[in-house]
Amino acid sequence: MTIQEILLQHEPEKKNILPAIKAINQNLSWVSEEAIGKIARYFGESEAYIFSVASFYDEINFNKPALLTLEICDGANCQIKDSDNIIKNVETFFKIKVDSFNNQFVLKRMSCVGRCLEGPVVKINGTIYTKMTTDKVIELIQNYLGY
Ligand code: FES
Numbered sequence: 001m002t003i004q005e006i007l008l009q010h011e012p013e014k015k016n017i018l019p020a021i022k023a024i025n026q027n028l029s030w031v032s033e034e035a036i037g038k039i040a041r042y043f044g045e046s047e048a049y050i051f052s053v054a055s056f057y058d059e060i061n062f063n064k065p066a067l068l069t070l071e072i073c074d075g076a077n078c079q080i081k082d083s084d085n086i087i088k089n090v091e092t093f094f095k096i097k098v099d100s101f102n103n104q105f106v107l108k109r110m111s112c113v114g115r116c117l118e119g120p121v122v123k124i125n126g127t128i129y130t131k132m133t134t135d136k137v138i139e140l141i142q143n144y145l146g147y
Pocket residue numbers: 073074075076077078079111112113114115116119120121
C-alpha cells in the first residue's frame with residue numbers, strides 16, 4: 001500500500017491527521033520525510049505541524065527500518081568457537097555496534113539456540129546458519145543486502 005492510498009482512506013480533515021500518520025507508520029513501518037510532505041499537502045498543513053503531531057507519539061518511527069537482523073550466538077559453546085571475534089570483526093567491517101543499526105541491518109547477540117555442536121551459530125532474519133566464520137558472515141550479509 002502506498003502513502004497516497006493510505007491517505008485516500010482518510011477524509012482530509014484535521015481530526016484525521018493523526019489516524020493517517022498512524023496508518024502510514026503501521027503499514028510502512030515508518031514515517032519518512034516524503035510521507036510527512038505528502039501528509040502536509042493532503043491535509044493543507046505545514047510539514048512542521050505534521051511533524052509536531054507525529055513526533056508527540058513514541059510509537060511513530062522516523063528511521064528507515066533495517067533490511068535485516070543479524071544475531072550472533074554468544075552462548076558458551078559458540079564463544080569457545082570464536083563467536084566473540086566474529087562479532088568484533090563484523091562491528092569493524094560494517095562500522096556498527098551490537099544493539100545498534102546502520103540503516104541496513106541490526107546487530108545483536110543472541111542466547112544459545114541449541115545448535116552448539118555446529119557453532120558458531122548466527123541467525124539472519126530468523127534463518128539459522130552454522131559453522132560460521134567472519135568471512136562467511138560478511139559474505140552472507142553482503143548477499144542479503146545485494147552488494
Ligand atoms: S552456544 Fe551457540 S548454539 Fe549453543
